[in-house]
Amino acid sequence: MSDEYSFLKVKSLGIDTYRENIIFMRQDCEVCRSEGFSSLTRIVVSFEGKSIVATLNVVNSDILHHSEVSLSVEAMKRLGVHDGDIVHVSHLKPIQSLKKVRAKMHGHLLDEFSYQEIIKDIAAGHYSNVELAAFITSCVSKRLTTSEITSLTKAMVMTGEKLDWGSERIFDKHCVGGIPGNRTTPIVVSIVAASGLMIPKTSSRAITSPAGTADTMETLTKVDLSLQQIRKVVEKEGGCMAWGGAVQLSPADDILISVERSLDIDSESQMIASILSKKISAGTTDIIIDIPVGPSAKVRSVKDAISLQHSFASVGQAVNLGIQVVLTDGKQPVGFGIGPSLEAIDVLHVLQNEKGASADLVNHALLLSGKLLEMAGKCGSGEGIVEAKQILQSGKAFKKFVAICEAQGGFFQPKAAPFTKDFPSERAGKIVGIDNRTVARIAKLAGAPKAPTAGIFFGAHLGKNIQIGEPLLTIHAESQGELNYAYDYARSNHFIEIV
Numbered sequence: 001m002s003d004e005y006s007f008l009k010v011k012s013l014g015i016d017t018y019r020e021n022i023i024f025m026r027q028d029c030e031v032c033r034s035e036g037f038s039s040l041t042r043i044v045v046s047f048e049g050k051s052i053v054a055t056l057n058v059v060n061s062d063i064l065h066h067s068e069v070s071l072s073v074e075a076m077k078r079l080g081v082h083d084g085d086i087v088h089v090s091h092l093k094p095i096q097s098l099k100k101v102r103a104k105m106h107g108h109l110l111d112e113f114s115y116q117e118i119i120k121d122i123a124a125g126h127y128s129n130v131e132l133a134a135f136i137t138s139c140v141s142k143r144l145t146t147s148e149i150t151s152l153t154k155a156m157v158m159t160g161e162k163l164d165w166g167s168e169r170i171f172d173k174h175c176v177g178g179i180p181g182n183r184t185t186p187i188v189v190s191i192v193a194a195s196g197l198m199i200p201k202t203s204s205r206a207i208t209s210p211a212g213t214a215d216t217m218e219t220l221t222k223v224d225l226s227l228q229q230i231r232k233v234v235e236k237e238g239g240c241m242a243w244g245g246a247v248q249l250s251p252a253d254d255i256l257i258s259v260e261r262s263l264d265i266d267s268e269s270q271m272i273a274s275i276l277s278k279k280i281s282a283g284t285t286d287i288i289i290d291i292p293v294g295p296s297a298k299v300r301s302v303k304d305a306i307s308l309q310h311s312f313a314s315v316g317q318a319v320n321l322g323i324q325v326v327l328t329d330g331k332q333p334v335g336f337g338i339g340p341s342l343e344a345i346d347v348l349h350v351l352q353n354e355k356g357a358s359a360d361l362v363n364h365a366l367l368l369s370g371k372l373l374e375m376a377g378k379c380g381s382g383e384g385i386v387e388a389k390q391i392l393q394s395g396k397a398f399k400k401f402v403a404i405c406e407a408q409g410g411f412f413q414p415k416a417a418p419f420t421k422d423f424p425s426e427r428a429g430k431i432v433g434i435d436n437r438t439v440a441r442i443a444k445l446a447g448a449p450k451a452p453t454a455g456i457f458f459g460a461h462l463g464k465n466i467q468i469g470e471p472l473l474t475i476h477a478e479s480q481g482e483l484n485y486a487y488d489y490a491r492s493n494h495f496i497e498i499v
Contacts, residue, residue, distance in 0.1 A: 144269035156277035178298025181335035187365035193239030202244035210443035214243035222409030249281035292330025339448035339455015417453035417476035433497030
């Protein structure tokens, strides 16, 4: 078919397919018939020198004219097209890196160049969600060696921007997750920045949890900052708490995370590469890694934690990143709030030294802040917690937190959910066990993190003596339906052990 007939007019249908590039064409369109396009064909779509790869969905109705084509919202955004623009469509040449993915699926070891090929194609948008899922699942269950994780990390750094702060040492902290609540980052950043250290924190949104740091901070300030805006905030205040997905720091990681979220999995190997690639890209030189350990945490045993600790240390050394891993108690949620706004309220209570602030959140944040202060030489070994506590209790940390928020676009109070309901205990006794995963599931069914005020207020911590009818938790939701759904799920699942 002549190339001149491969041009079609764009018609926006407003179809949101999240991160997946989708193209819609009529089955009887001359281009479809002549080029042999069929459903799920991968097609190159070009406009004014820019191209994306999209998956074809065939239309059998008059919603489109023969000469028209439609693109998903995300595809239109990436290509920069609008209604009436003319795009060119063509066949996608075979993606050679998929051979490496298939090799990995069969258990073969891949070299550094292979991972560079794969990540380059992923960042360019050449992989469909199905192909991304294939790569992700080929890396689960510790199927990558330390050398492969290092290669994956380096490849992810190479595909995006890399910040240079002009400073010898840049600090950061990261928690591998798996524990509801546990929103220590805003507190740690505020303490560390108030001490005079530089801590440009870029965080992700939730993958499998009810909230990520970016989700929580978005209820308090603007987080979708450009690289230029991040630089201005850090240069002014010494720290920031921005969403990493808004900038091109290890962009392939954001694509992988979106599919991991759909699969509800968090590959250990890709988790290490994801964390460290983002830190290196952000200019970090020294980092504290928090690994909560507990029977229903992401890391369930000390043995597994030590193995993960070793992997972090080995890869960190290979990429010239100073790493200290801290194993923490992951037997129960940290703090009272689980969900963006509820966790933000916890953070404010701690920073403002309120009497009712969560003691475990305070202690956890002070431990990590203290380790960073010791790492930086701000105090002697074993003196970090005392130094961090002084900064927190003096009000300097809250003052710095507000200043960072103002620099990012303004500081505002988190909102409350319009619907709440207590979940009472059916028996009296002492709480001796908590299923973190079920607790997190309840918060997600209530609407978190998509609904920022949704989640749960959790008051049933280990060791507490509770009476019949006393609330174990309070569900918060933005609709009555989600409130009822989360409540029914909680009622049908055993998640608190009382003796």
